[in-house]
Amino acid sequence: MDTEKMGQMMKERREEVGRILKNYLPPIDGLQKTVLEAMVYSVLAGGKRLRPLMMLESYRLFGGSEKVIEPFAAAIEMIHTYSLVHDDLPAMDNDKYRRGKLTTHAKYGEAMGILAGDGLLTYAFETACAAFSMTDEPARVGSAMQVLAQKAGIYGMLGGQVIDVESEGTKDMTLEKITQIHTLKTAALMESSLMIGAILAGATRYQIDQMEQVARNVGIAFQIQDDILDITSTQEILGKPIGSDERNAKTTYVTLKGMEASVSEVKRLSREAIEILRQIPGDTLFLEELVRMLTMRNN
Numbered sequence: 297m298d299t300e301k302m303g304q305m306m307k308e309r310r311e312e313v314g315r316i317l318k319n320y321l322p323p324i325d326g327l328q329k330t331v332l333e334a335m336v337y338s339v340l341a342g343g344k345r346l347r348p349l350m351m352l353e354s355y356r357l358f359g360g361s362e363k364v365i366e367p368f369a370a371a372i373e374m375i376h377t378y379s380l381v382h383d384d385l386p387a388m389d390n391d392k393y394r395r396g397k398l399t400t401h402a403k404y405g406e407a408m409g410i411l412a413g414d415g416l417l418t419y420a421f422e423t424a425c426a427a428f429s430m431t432d433e434p435a436r437v438g439s440a441m442q443v444l445a446q447k448a449g450i451y452g453m454l455g456g457q458v459i460d461v462e463s464e465g466t467k468d469m470t471l472e473k474i475t476q477i478h479t480l481k482t483a484a485l486m487e488s489s490l491m492i493g494a495i496l497a498g499a500t501r502y503q504i505d506q507m508e509q510v511a512r513n514v515g516i517a518f519q520i521q522d523d524i525l526d527i528t529s530t531q532e533i534l535g536k537p538i539g540s541d542e543r544n545a546k547t548t549y550v551t552l553k554g555m556e557a558s559v560s561e562v563k564r565l566s567r568e569a570i571e572i573l574r575q576i577p578g579d580t581l582f583l584e585e586l587v588r589m590l591t592m593r594n595n
Contacts, residue, residue, distance in 0.1 A: 320370035334412035342395035354493025371424040378416035447488035456480025469547035483515020517565035523548040
């Protein structure tokens with residue numbers, strides 16, 4: 297696929313995600329409107345919309361064509377955004393900027409930053425529940441809900457964050473532990489995205505497992521690339537401060553294995569993900585290009 301065509305498809309799909317998000321974000325009113333404003337600000341502050349993009353494309357790949365996917369697409373972006381809001385807090389990375397804008401706690405205060413993250417996580421599941429009334433296959437929605445909860449929780453993203461926080465400043469970091477952090481903290485929500493798309497479209501168990509493995513490779517490669525960019529990029533390009541890993545005394549794949557080996561591993565993981573996608577019947581070209589774009593990005 298040529299660059300121009302991919303760029304146009306990405307633009308159209310991001311606009312689609314934007315429309316879905318606006319349909320499902322809460323109205324800003326009532327005495328609690330400050331937290332609602334902070335929630336909406338956080339979600340609409342920008343971003344690549346990777347997880348809903350992946351979910352929608354996985355759903356289409358397996359023949360899905362209904363609106364039942366939309367509340368889940370909105371929910372996954374809310375969960376991802378909540379994780380960033382909390383990740384930026386003073387108790388975590390203490391970052392003031394993300395996507396070129398003030399982080400939620402920097403704009404609304406630390407307490408409201410915590411509450412906005414809590415609100416987004418809770419509202420995400422309220423949103424996803426809307427799918428039950430939009431389908432004749434409620435069992436699929438139930439399975440998708442289970443994946444969404446597990447991949448976001450203690451056996452997924454949250455668990456990865458715990459290991460990451462407790463590993464800061466320690467001298468016993470291993471490649472196995474770093475890979476486990478990346479698998480849980482970063483890859484889990486991507487796994488959720490591709491798996492939920494496949495589940496709601498009626499894919500087989502084997503196909504769902506294939507999509508989980510694709511996303512795991514992409515997520516690990518994505519995080520290694522993020523660690524590379526934390527060293528090689530600039531705040532203007534990334535839209536957030538660089539050097540965060542060094543500032544927080546984090547041992548990353550790059551500091552452990554070196555830049556050359558890290559770049560090589562990103563390429564290997566990306567290549568394997570594309571090879572799995574090519575085994576799946578249907579048009580996987582956009583997803584293949586998306587894998588390349590995510591793992592070879594410069595911002």
